[in-house]
Amino acid sequence: xxxxxxxxxxxxxxxxxxxxxxxxxxxxxxxxxxxxxxxxxxxxxxxxxxxxxxxxxxxxxxxxxxxxxxxxxxxxxxxxxxxxxxxxxxxxxxxxxxxxxxxxxxxxxxxxxxxxxxxxxxxxxxxxxxxxxxxxxxxxxxxxxxxxxxxxxxxxxxxxxxxxxxxxxxxxxxxxxxxxxxxxxxxxxxxxxxxxxxxxxxxxxxxxxxxxxxxxxxxxxxxxxxxxxxxxxxxxxxxxxxxxxxxxxxxxxxxxxxxxxxxxxxxxxxxxxxxxxxxxxxxxxxxxxxxxxxxxxxxxxxxxxxxxxxxxxxxxxxxxxxxxxxxxxxxxxxxxxxxxxxxxxxxxxxxxxxxxxxxxxxxxxxxxxxxxxxxxxxxxxxxxxxxxxxxxxxxxxxxxxxxxxxxxxxx
Numbered sequence: 093x094x095x096x097x098x099x100x101x102x103x104x105x106x107x108x109x110x111x112x113x114x115x116x117x118x119x120x121x122x123x124x125x126x127x128x129x130x131x132x133x134x135x136x137x138x139x140x141x142x143x144x145x146x147x148x149x150x151x152x153x154x155x156x157x158x159x160x161x162x163x164x165x166x167x168x169x170x171x172x173x174x175x176x177x178x179x180x181x182x183x184x185x186x187x188x189x190x191x192x193x194x195x196x197x198x199x200x201x202x203x204x205x206x207x208x209x210x211x212x213x214x215x216x217x218x219x220x221x222x223x224x225x226x227x228x229x230x231x232x233x234x235x236x237x238x239x240x241x242x243x244x245x246x247x248x249x250x251x252x253x254x255x256x257x258x259x260x261x262x263x264x265x266x267x268x269x270x271x272x273x274x275x276x277x278x279x280x281x282x283x284x285x286x287x288x289x290x291x292x293x294x295x296x297x298x299x300x301x302x303x304x305x306x307x308x309x310x311x312x313x314x315x316x317x318x319x320x321x322x323x324x325x326x327x328x329x330x331x332x333x334x335x336x337x338x339x340x341x342x343x344x345x346x347x348x349x350x351x352x353x354x355x356x357x358x359x360x361x362x363x364x365x366x367x368x369x370x371x372x373x374x375x376x377x378x379x380x381x382x383x384x385x386x387x388x389x390x391x392x393x394x395x396x397x398x399x400x401x402x403x404x405x406x407x408x409x410x411x412x413x414x415x416x417x418x419x420x421x422x423x424x425x426x427x428x429x430x431x432x433x434x435x436x437x438x439x440x441x442x443x444x445x446x447x448x449x450x451x452x453x454x455x456x457x458x459x460x461x462x463x464x465x466x467x468x469x470x471x472x473x474x475x476x477x478x479x480x481x482x483x484x485x486x487x488x489x490x491x492x493x494x495x496x497x498x499x500x501x502x503x
Contacts, residue, residue, distance in 0.1 A: 103276055104290030105283035107135030107332050108347045112185035112219070114210040115155070117145025120192040120226035120269035125150065127191060127272035128158040134276065135290075135332045137347070139164065139184070141210050143197070167209040182216035187279060190214075191252075192226030192269045195237050202240045220282060222250045224275050229265030252278040286330030287493040293331045294363065294370040294420075295323050296377035296409070298338035300356045304401065305388040313457040314378035316340035318425075321485040322374060323348045329489055334370070336362045338377055356380055356406035367413055367420060372492060374423040375410040378457075382406060411443045421446050421496055427453035433465055433473070440467050447495050449476070449488060466491050 111131055115124050124140075131138050140155045141164045152163040164181065190197065190210070197210075206212040214221065223244065231237055232254060245251060253270035270278070297319020301309040316337060323335045324345035335350045336359055344350040351366070353359045356379045367373055382403035392399065414422045424445045426436040429452065436450025451464040463478035466488070474491065477484045 103130065103134035103280045105280045105285045105330065106131060106276070107290055107330050108327050109136045109186045109283060110184055111136045111138050111279065112181070112188045112213070112217075113138055113140045113159075114188060114190040114213070115140065115142045115146040115150075116190065116192055116194045116197040116210070117143060117148060118192040118194050118226045118269075119149060121146050121149040123269060123272050124191055125154060125158055127189075127275055128155060130272055130276040131279070132159065134280070139181070141165075141181075141213060143208055143210055145194075164209060167212055179216055182213045183218075185217065185219045187222060187282060188214065188217060188219050189222045189224065189275070189279060191222075191224035191275060193223040195225075195227045195231045195234075195240075198223070198225065198237065198240045198244065202243050220248070220250065222252055222275075222279055222282070224252045224269050225254045225267070226269035227254075227267045229263050229267040232267040233265070250278070250282065286328065288326055288489065289330030291331045291371040291496070292334070292369055293323075293326050293372045293374060294334045294336065294366045295319055295326070295374045296336045296338075296359060296363065296379075297323070298340040298342075299378050300338045300359055300380045300406075301354050302356065302380045302383035302406070303387045304384050305390065305392050307391050310380055310382070310384065310403075311339075312378050312380065314338070314340075314427075315458045316342050316377075317458075317460065318456070318462060318481050318485070319374075319376035320345060321481040322376060322488065325482060325485040325489055329486075329493075331372075334366050336366065336377070356383065356409065360407045360409045360412065363409055363413060367416075368418070370420045372421045372423060372496070373410075373413055373419075374425075374492070375413075376425050377409075378427060379409055380406055408443075410445070414444045421492070421499065423492060423495075424448045426450040427456060429453055433467070436465065437467050446499070447491060464488075468495065 115121050128138050138159045139161050140159050156163045200211055206215050252275050254266055255268040255270050256266045257268050258264050298316030299312045299314040301311045303309050320342050323333050326333050327347045333348045335348050337350055337352055351362045353362050383406050385402040385404045410424050422445045426439045428435045432450050432452055436448055440448040448467045449464045456462050461478055462481050462484050464476045466474040476487045
């Protein structure tokens with residue numbers, strides 16, 4: 093992993109999670125700035141909802157800058173209501189965190205009120221709820237507050253804190269909102285770790301296109317289905333995925349960051365920008381080996397019976413990345429039409445890869461199924477498939493996770 097330390101390991105399960113942070117009025121609202129930063133750093137997608145009282149303590153602009161998303165303030169949002177925006181937002185999160193959760197807000201939750209956006213979302217959402225109470229120690233100890241907390245626990249709400257200590261009002265006792273790192277850890281504890289939790293993967297997919305003139309190009313039959321299947325399954329396994337894709341007709345998998353490219357040089361440039369932040373690079377794309385040396389500015393007219401084009405070699409993307417001193421775990425693919433395992437192992441060793449999947453190109457391109465052979469080291473191998481590409485993708489990721497564990501010093 094690129095991020096070191098116990099904090100990253102503790103929060104690894106938050107990668108790709110959708111967290112709705114609901115902020116109520118209280119001086120502890122300032123801590124939500126750091127909480128948002130920690131959740132986002134761990135790979136969570138954070139959206140913020142603020143009650144009117146919360147905006148008196150910290151500005152929506154601050155929370156927008158830290159979350160990277162517009163802050164939601166009003167139940168009757170003119171821009172969103174045509175699409176039932178509050179219902180869509182209620183369906184969006186994997187977890188709703190209310191921090192700070194004031195005594196007043198807890199009481200309104202218990203009575204099922206829906207007088208603002210946040211209370212309405214809590215009634216409309218099926219997502220689990222984490223409450224981080226913050227209030228004066230006398231308010232916390234009051235029997236009404238304790239009764240409300242008991243009812244909310246019975247309804248399945250998770251309670252994080254509060255802590256004890258000095259308070260803004262000058263009192264000392266229970267009621268301080270937990271520190272952001274403690275709340276983030278409590279959120280992470282609600283999710284099960286996947287085999288790739290906390291890891292960053294860069295995956296290339298699809299073909300590249302090399303222009304002959306403005307209307308013609310050189311390419312291949314790759315559909316991109318294998319790379320997209322790997323990206324989708326890696327997200328489900330807890331990884332943060334950057335997908336660098338050539339031209340395909342596929343929807344981007346949910347929670348995957350996609351960079352669209354056309355040529356081999358564009359794909360290399362995108363890979364070089366992404367690889368330093370990656371723990372694993374998986375080169376699935378069918379990159380054009382050659383490009384036209386003199387691409388024409390205008391359409392070539394059909395005037396002769398023959399046409400000669402001079403081709404020059406494209407950059408070797410995976411070879412370039414594998415040759416770097418600081419590099420992630422390198423995983424390649426070899427789509428062959430004969431001597432599949434022989435040519436695959438030659439590529440594995442020649443390009444200094446950690447793992448390679450060799451397959452029959454004639455049976456794979458544009459197909460939903462794949463049969464492949466995993467190759468590693470001098471003699472390691474394992475047959476995968478024939479099966480659906482998503483199923484085989486999960487098997488491939490299991491092997492990748494095993495190679496990561498084997499490469500770690502304490503493995």
